[in-house]
Amino acid sequence: MRSTARVRRGRGLAAVLAMAALALGVSGCDGYDSTSPASARKHVAASGPAAFAKGPQGTVDCRKAKCVALTFDAGPSVRTPQILAILARYHVHATFFTLGKNHVMVHPQMVRDMAAQGHEIETLTWSHQILTKISKAEIRKEITEGRDAVQKVTGVRPTLLRPPQGRTSDTVTAIAKDLGMAEVVWSANGADYKTTDSALITKRILAQTKPDGIILLHDLVDPTNVGYNGTVAAVPGIISALQARGYTFVTVSQLLAPGTPQPGKVYK
Template sequence: MFRTKTGKRRAPAVALLAAASLVLALSGCGVDSISPGDARGKAAASDDKAGAAGGAGAVDCAKAKCIALTFDAGPGKDTPHLLDVLKEKKVPATFFLLGSKHVDRYPKVVKRISDEGHEVANHTWTHRILTDLEPGEVREELSRTQDAIEKITGKRPTLMRPPQGRTDDTVSEVSRDLGLAQVLWSVTAKDYSTTDSELIRQRVLDASQGDGIILLHDIYDGTVPAVPGIIDELKNRGFTFVTVPQLLAPGKAEPGAVYRP
């Protein structure tokens, strides 16, 4: 991230809202990250079982071939059907929810996500690229969504995903202040670029490995129809689906830290 001589944070000249920059963002966020295995190992070394809350102790991801299914930028019109699928398949997921026109538009769906045992997380209020913003603006983007989710579910999220995976020291500091750990991913189907559900399915299957974090979006037409096939095939390959906190257990996501397989 560049700064002017006065120290003001300056946005890059390129159009950062282009979805194609997702891969670049992952390779160049410039902030040290922690793998799920390292999070578990650190906790095991200190005999810290604090992270095993929320049913995480039922799965030992140090032994099982775990993978976390995550959805960004919802909820949307297809999220209720997605929840039906997850319930039928007995698969927990992590939802990084967008505030404006999503959390505020579908409060009953947000409540259902929480009530059915999925992890509810923060994906900012308006999907602005956080590394382009001043610290106060970063805080506003995250705090508004925190408040909106807490009002609906009674719980404040402990995880967030920065739009396009773009983070830096300032984003990490604000996240730490708000009690939010940052979660990136290892598998993306690039479902923003296609409505072909079979292609989305195949992209996920081709890239999935143990300790992986799958990024999908429940707001695109081709995504939710691809989910049953993804789940069935990965189960056939011996994967166990977990939420992100379960993937890290007995470690616990530390506010401000960046987690990435």
């Protein structure tokens, strides 16, 4: 009996340790420590206006309001005008993490349209190479060329970087810091790159979104029709459902206000 009990306790302890190791692996597998929007709000700039959002009732302070940031990766594309029209209909501003090659440089007017409508335009790098798999020189080149493409079109230099696939590391973060950029990942993922089912994309986002959330969707065309093609149809349902729950949509910078993005930080 005692031997059996010891075996059971041993197995139980092994299971707990395995789960702990798994949890540590999941939290640390990308090689970075993230900062929450709430923590970011404590890093208030010594001067300059805070990037507070403007809502139907006036200025929105995310220290008090129930805020969420809607972000789109990988555009602009031929679907961008549809997304912009939906955002305008719901009076929502989003953050677009753009690709320089084949996107910003191919659709410069769409990028200017984003800016004209008050959206935040940042970078997803130049060509979506996975930054943790390339050399330091290549990392710097990807970030710099993606950032500069946006600046060339809009006149405004991005300060936020979304690392492709959310993969970053101490090396990537150090280079981003040296370039004066902060990184932004996400807390709610529609996985719209895996399905064309708009209802499923909507369901995923609504299940994962919490106050101070950062939502990931994609502004991209998939010629294989495997994914992305359900995104546009999902956006109205996501926005209307979250607004009904009391959420206010803001850009990433507005989510962090009155704090300002700190180079070298990873926000999630």
